[in-house]
Amino acid sequence: MKSFPFVLSRDWLFALVIALICGLLALINLSPVPSAETGLHARALVTQVDNSQVRVNLIVKTEDQFLIVRLLNGPYEGQELAVTNMLTGKMELDEFYEEGQVILVEYGVKNGKPANGMARGYYRLGLELMLIGIFVVLLIAVAGVTGLKAALSFVFAALVLWKVFFPLVLLGYPPIPCGLALVALLTGVITFSVGGLSRRGIATFAGSMLGVSLTCTLAVWSVNAFHLHGAVRPFAETLLYAGYYDLRLTDIFIASIFIASSGAVMDLAMDIAASMDEIQRNHPGIGLFEHLTSGLRVGRAVIGTMTTTLLLAYSSSHIAMFLLFMAKGLPAANILNAPFVAAEVVNILVGSFGLITVAPFTALVAAFLYRASMHGSVSR
Structure with a gap:
């Protein structure tokens, strides 16, 4: 009980730091294009x-x-x-x-x-602000200081994308390394703000990054194997016409695959790490193999619904496209072989590969972290 005020103050300090960083991000402008003169x-x-x-x-x-x-x-x-x-x-x-x-x-x-x-x-701006306000209030009401940190992490992610990643890509920086750095930064901030600076947070971060790295590798291979290019994405060709002829559209497409799946990967990694933490708290003397097996059991229970979540999230944004294909009476072979449909297949399946593997990755990392702590190597 004596450590509770310290943990609470540390949570508030972390939230304050993220809020300050968000304020600084809101002020910077890395965009290579001057703001259009508006009235x-x-x-x-x-x-x-x-x-x-x-x-x-x-x-x-x-x-x-x-x-x-x-x-x-x-x-x-x-x-x-x-x-x-x-x-x-x-x-x-x-x-x-x-x-x-x-x-x-x-x-x-x-x-x-x-x-x-x-x-x-x-x-619509008033309604948008109202929804954001309700979202933040609900988060804080349900989760307290953790909800506040989650809301700040949400704002931080949006600002990093808008203020850092997008301008760097327009400036000609390689999208894949920038995307990996972006995911690592967001994963670190989100997992440590929610999971705390603890073994649970470390396990979540490590498991997430291993899953994202695998997703990135598979995305590079799949895009080349499927002969896809970044112009299959909406507005990509328009971006070239806007004067950005040197943009690596295919690399941007690859980066979008692992960035899009990183949120679900973090979610699953946090579930596994929290379960591993709870198991160790209730059974301090549990062995490495038993601890790892328990984490994998939790992972099996969650993976099925999470992969379906990715399928529904991605495919639902293209309902009109699939309805058009059906209205035209096109055979399934033509539909699935079309480049923009194949791009979505790659998006869903490659993201799901990372999601499936993050469970054993996180369980393995957590098992070794908690095993090491039993010998005094890692503090709780």
Whole structure:
């Protein structure tokens, strides 16, 4: 009981450090592209709609929709502004507005008045912030300081991706080594923040990185064996047209495979490490082989559902694609042999290989760590 305040203070100190790092990440800018010059942004209520210039071809709308909106915040709150909503004919990008809806507008200033307004979509920022707030509150309410650390780890992961990994790739750094370094950093922060600076945290980190390393190796082999390239990913070709001709799209695709699976790998590694820790606490004199066997039993129980989780998570984002193939009556051989479908098969199966192997990796590392601690080599 005497060690509880120390553990608690150490948890809060770790959370404070991660919060400070998140603050620093939010301030840095490694992007090789200067920020585009934009105008002011504000919520706006659509008060009038002019669809006279909109051309409708079946379900596709093109040309311009003209709106009159009333600004709801910002320096020109309450003033009206003419806004143009450009329709490109692509339903995944276009939005069609009606009176009474609230949208985000971007505008400039001319002669002291708002002008040249452009519609930037339905206003969703408030709801997004609300969901983030509910998510953080729920985490803290359920898990206490551990939930706070988990929320900070979530923010940290998003900032590292946006502020570090993406800019480095655009700058020409190799995506695979950068991706491995990114996963190692995120895995370290997340596992040690949740699992603590202990044998449980060390076992989770080591098992996770072994699983991710195997996933990376298999991804490199599979992408070459399947004759796949990074352009199978959405917006990859558009990125080349944007002027980044030297980007290694295939390496970016490989990095995306092991980065995408790293979260599930960490989850399973933490399950195994926590189980191994609990087993050792309740049976301090357990032998190495018995401890390892118990960890593997836990791993077998979890692996089945986790691999299905990966399958559902990946395939559900392509439901429309599979429905289209079915609607066209294409045979299964044609579907599975298509490059973009083969890319998803590689994504799912290679990620699952790493997920399956992380259980024995973590159990083996944990068994040896706890065995060494019984001889005084590792402190609890």
